[in-house]
Amino acid sequence: MQKISWGIIGPGHIAQSFTRALKEVEGAVCHSILSRSPDRALQFCTEYGFTHAHSDIKQFLGDPDLDAVYIASPHSEHHEQSIAALNAGKAVLCEKPMTVNTEQAQQVVAKSKASGSFFMEAVWTRCLPVYQHISQWLANGEIGNVKMIQASFGINRAYDPNARLYDPAQAGGALLDVGIYPLTLCDIVMEQLPSQVLALAALAPNKVDQNLTVALKYDSGALVQLGAGIGVETHHGAWIYGDEGRILIEPPFWSSQSAKVFANGAHEPHIVCDTPHRINGYEYEIEEVHRCMALGQHESELVPHAASLRVMQVMDEIRRQVGVRYMVD
Amino acid sequence: MQKISWGIIGPGHIAQSFTRALKEVEGAVCHSILSRSPDRALQFCTEYGFTHAHSDIKQFLGDPDLDAVYIASPHSEHHEQSIAALNAGKAVLCEKPMTVNTEQAQQVVAKSKASGSFFMEAVWTRCLPVYQHISQWLANGEIGNVKMIQASFGINRAYDPNARLYDPAQAGGALLDVGIYPLTLCDIVMEQLPSQVLALAALAPNKVDQNLTVALKYDSGALVQLGAGIGVETHHGAWIYGDEGRILIEPPFWSSQSAKVFANGAHEPHIVCDTPHRINGYEYEIEEVHRCMALGQHESELVPHAASLRVMQVMDEIRRQVGVRYMVD
Numbered sequence: 001m002q003k004i005s006w007g008i009i010g011p012g013h014i015a016q017s018f019t020r021a022l023k024e025v026e027g028a029v030c031h032s033i034l035s036r037s038p039d040r041a042l043q044f045c046t047e048y049g050f051t052h053a054h055s056d057i058k059q060f061l062g063d064p065d066l067d068a069v070y071i072a073s074p075h076s077e078h079h080e081q082s083i084a085a086l087n088a089g090k091a092v093l094c095e096k097p098m099t100v101n102t103e104q105a106q107q108v109v110a111k112s113k114a115s116g117s118f119f120m121e122a123v124w125t126r127c128l129p130v131y132q133h134i135s136q137w138l139a140n141g142e143i144g145n146v147k148m149i150q151a152s153f154g155i156n157r158a159y160d161p162n163a164r165l166y167d168p169a170q171a172g173g174a175l176l177d178v179g180i181y182p183l184t185l186c187d188i189v190m191e192q193l194p195s196q197v198l199a200l201a202a203l204a205p206n207k208v209d210q211n212l213t214v215a216l217k218y219d220s221g222a223l224v225q226l227g228a229g230i231g232v233e234t235h236h237g238a239w240i241y242g243d244e245g246r247i248l249i250e251p252p253f254w255s256s257q258s259a260k261v262f263a264n265g266a267h268e269p270h271i272v273c274d275t276p277h278r279i280n281g282y283e284y285e286i287e288e289v290h291r292c293m294a295l296g297q298h299e300s301e302l303v304p305h306a307a308s309l310r311v312m313q314v315m316d317e318i319r320r321q322v323g324v325r326y327m328v329d
Numbered sequence: 330m331q332k333i334s335w336g337i338i339g340p341g342h343i344a345q346s347f348t349r350a351l352k353e354v355e356g357a358v359c360h361s362i363l364s365r366s367p368d369r370a371l372q373f374c375t376e377y378g379f380t381h382a383h384s385d386i387k388q389f390l391g392d393p394d395l396d397a398v399y400i401a402s403p404h405s406e407h408h409e410q411s412i413a414a415l416n417a418g419k420a421v422l423c424e425k426p427m428t429v430n431t432e433q434a435q436q437v438v439a440k441s442k443a444s445g446s447f448f449m450e451a452v453w454t455r456c457l458p459v460y461q462h463i464s465q466w467l468a469n470g471e472i473g474n475v476k477m478i479q480a481s482f483g484i485n486r487a488y489d490p491n492a493r494l495y496d497p498a499q500a501g502g503a504l505l506d507v508g509i510y511p512l513t514l515c516d517i518v519m520e521q522l523p524s525q526v527l528a529l530a531a532l533a534p535n536k537v538d539q540n541l542t543v544a545l546k547y548d549s550g551a552l553v554q555l556g557a558g559i560g561v562e563t564h565h566g567a568w569i570y571g572d573e574g575r576i577l578i579e580p581p582f583w584s585s586q587s588a589k590v591f592a593n594g595a596h597e598p599h600i601v602c603d604t605p606h607r608i609n610g611y612e613y614e615i616e617e618v619h620r621c622m623a624l625g626q627h628e629s630e631l632v633p634h635a636a637s638l639r640v641m642q643v644m645d646e647i648r649r650q651v652g653v654r655y656m657v658d
Contacts, residue, residue: 071633098357147531147540147561150481152554156572156593198527202476202550213552215542221531222541225481225554232476232570233593235577241561243485248564264485 003134004290007066007090009057010073011044014095018070021282026176027185027290031067034060047117057081068289070122071095074164075171076328077307079104082119086111091118093289096180097315098308100171100326105312107171109305112298115146120300121288121308123184125254127284131188131276134240134247134259138189142261142271143242145220146189151182151253154211154234161206165230171326172230173209174201175315179228181254182238186216186224189240193310195219200320202231209324216314255281333619334360336395338386338410339402343424347399348377350611356619360396363389380644386410390417397618399451404495404500405657408433411448415440420447422618425509426644427637429500429655434641436512438634441627449618449629450637454513454583456613458604463569463576463588467518471590471600471632472571475518475551480511480567480582483540483558490535494559500539500655501559503530504644508557510583510642511567515545515553518569522639524548530651531560538653545643584610 004027008015022028032052035041041053054060061069061084068091071081074224079099085092086108097120099105112119125131138146155178157165162312165172186194194216204210210231216224227234238253239246248269250258257276258270277283285303292300320323333356337344340362351357361381364370366525370382383389388412390398397420400410408428414421414436427450428434441448454460467475484507486494494501515523523545533539539560545553556563567582568575577598579587586605589598605611614632621629628634 071555090586139429148483148542148556148558148563150479150483150554150556150564152477152479154477154570176450196529198529198544200527200544200546200552202546202552211550211552213477213544213546213554215527215529215544215554217529217531217542221540223529223531223540223556225479225542225544225556227477227479227554229477232572233575235479235568235575239564241483241563243561246562246564 002294003027004067004293005028005029005065006068006070007032007034007060008070008072009034010071010187011035011040011266012072015072017280018072018282021279021286023049024279025283025286025290028286031065032060032063046107053079057084061085061090066090068093068293075100075176076169079108082108083111086115086117086119089115089117091124091289091293093120093285095122097176097312099312100176100193101329102309102312102316105309109309112305118289118298119305120303122285123303124285124329125181125184126303127288128186128256128281130259130273131247132258133273133275135188135251137247137261138273142245143240143247144244145324146222146240146242148222148241149186149189149239151185151226151238152234153178153181154229154232156229156233157230159204159231162236166204166206166208168206168208169327173324174212174228174230175209175324177230179212180311180315182226182228183314185238185253187307187311190218190222192218193313197314197317199318199321203322207324212322214318224263245274246272331623332356332358332623333396334358334394335397335399336361336363336389337399337401338363339400339510340364340369341401344401346609347401347611350608350615352378352613353608354615354619355603357615360394361389361392376630386413390414390419395419397422397622404429404505405498411437412440414640415444415448416448418444418446420618422451422614423447424429425449426505426641428641429505430658431638431641431645433657434638438638441634445627447618447622447627448634449632451614452513452632453508453611453614455517456617457585457610458613459578459588459602460517461587462602462604463578464517464574466590466600472569472576473573475547475569475571477551477570478515478518478553478568480514481556481563482507482510482565482583483556483561483563485562486559488533488539495533495535495537497535497537498656502653503541503557503559504538504647504653506559508541509640509644511555511557512643514567514582515555516636516640519547519551522642526643526646528647528650530653536653538651541647541651543647597614
């Protein structure tokens with residue numbers, strides 16, 4: 001099997017989780033780390049068994065042995081780093097959100113198309129086996145026509161204008177960090193833009209979106225209630241309701257290992273799917289990148305560019321309504 | 330103890346449930362039934378042990394032995410029947426919604442005030458013991474400041490323009506029938522009008538609101554996601570989220586017998602309250618009416634007129650946004 005040498009930009013918390021999976025995925029090689037801090041790059045290399053530490057992106061991307069780049073830096077860096085990596089002919093797996101607005105996202109997608117280099121937003125949720133089952137259930141009409149979706153993702157972090165989560169310069173706030181997950185769920189189910197978007201937000205003192213409530217409507221009449229927050233811890237299950245039953249995605253829905261189908265009126269499910277992570281859930285997106293690269297594809301069917309763009313468009317509209325702007329907007 | 334003789338207008342399904350409780354509440358006397366159909370009135374009297382059957386409201390209300398009227402007719406009748414009963418000096422317990430719009434509701438409240446006759450909207454939820462515990466928890470700061478509320482009430486009834494639920498002439502639709510419950514929950518928690526209301530609806534072919542999603546925001550920044558439907562069966566639990574924890578109201582939240590308080594990050598509750606119904610849950614609103622009548626009050630502190638009016642105002646605004654009008658509007 002072809003070996004794929006991975007480099008990581010941004011050796012933080014999420015890069016650690018990602019690496020734990022990377023080390024166990026067949027064919028993956030832990031190759032290089034890029035951090036603005038040379039010490040941090042070197043320390044991550046040593047601790048996690050990577051072999052090359054960089055603090056300069058040109059050197060990092062200029063390495064001919066580097067095949068694929070995982071971008072795990074703050075949201076505000078994704079656009080520039082993705083473009084640079086695609087220009088260097090590297091495959092890119094970029095943490096969600098792929099950029100901070102639609103215009104940036106369109107540029108990245110156009111670059112991937114033009115260069116023929118693979119680009120995928122690291123929406124691990126879309127790659128989880130449980131979601132393949134859910135999509136199949138929906139296609140099979142197990143719950144009839146979808147009428148409503150409910151999901152929320154809220155974590156409780158005290159307001160701190162110096163923390164990344166609350167930093168407008170780094171595109172902090174609930175929407176891009178956690179709100180993207182219930183929006184992604186809706187996109188997985190509906191595979192289209194909503195026809196109506198209504199949003200309300202509680203803004204932090206520095207105008208970052210701390211908590212959000214969003215209502216969506218689709219052309220079919222399907223309705224959505226979703227919540228997101230970095231100032232409130234919510235219940236993390238999700239429900240997809242059809243006219244003939246419902247699907248419960250067990251919490252946390254964005255990394256779920258189990259889903260159930262209930263008929264109307266039933267307290268017990270008649271279909272249960274348990275798909276425990278083999279490692280920690282990140283293995284599936286890594287394997288999807290490998291699979292697409294082996295086939296010479298520049299995008300993944302599981303996380304298509306069009307889906308990333310749709311979610312980004314909805315996020316732009318939500319920000320417009322609640323009055324949240326980033327410096328690059 | 331003073332005996333209170335009850336008469337019921339509208340001997341349908343809900344009147345049956347109500348009567349099961351009425352028969353066991355101390356001091357309550359099953360006195361009279363009013364139905365447009367004399368046969369139906371007589372049959373209900375016989376079956377449930379009432380002693381007087383009427384098909385004329387003047388005769389029904391002219392009975393000097395009648396103390397209290399429970400109005401369980403279609404929504405569209407509530408306004409006229411409540412005014413007539415108050416004019417006759419009877420105490421009134423009127424099924425929710427008390428009327429179909431705010432203007433009608435204000436007239437009923439004004440009549441209660443002017444006549445000194447007791448009026449209470451039959452929002453049994455507000456009278457349930459579990460909600461007394463919840464209100465106390467909120468007052469004690471058990472979950473800190475309320476940041477978010479999530480609740481939905483959806484039942485699945487196939488579209489049938491001849492059924493009351495789908496009949497615009499009888500003010501059918503999801504909002505007044507089931508949507509009022511999550512809105513009531515929000516009002517119990519917040520005790521004020523929301524500062525912002527956003528609503529989306531899927532309308533039935535005859536323009537009745539079949540399914541709804543509503544987002545609310547309060548001055549404090551607290552946000553709400555709520556769902557309602559007569560064309561989709563939803564999960565019926567409810568959550569109140571604060572910055573220091575959450576309250577789960579076990580399904581069905583509108584007639585719940587159990588609630589739990591969780592700290593942030595906790596999977597197990599640290600406070601659990603189980604309050605099984607003594608009969609079927611309707612006993613508490615009946616006892617509240619008796620209590621208020623014994624004290625000579627014209628309204629209840631548990632279901633104050635102002636709260637009923639607030640919920641009605643929000644429902645008017647939701648209907649305005651989704652384009653649902655009744656004939657009396």
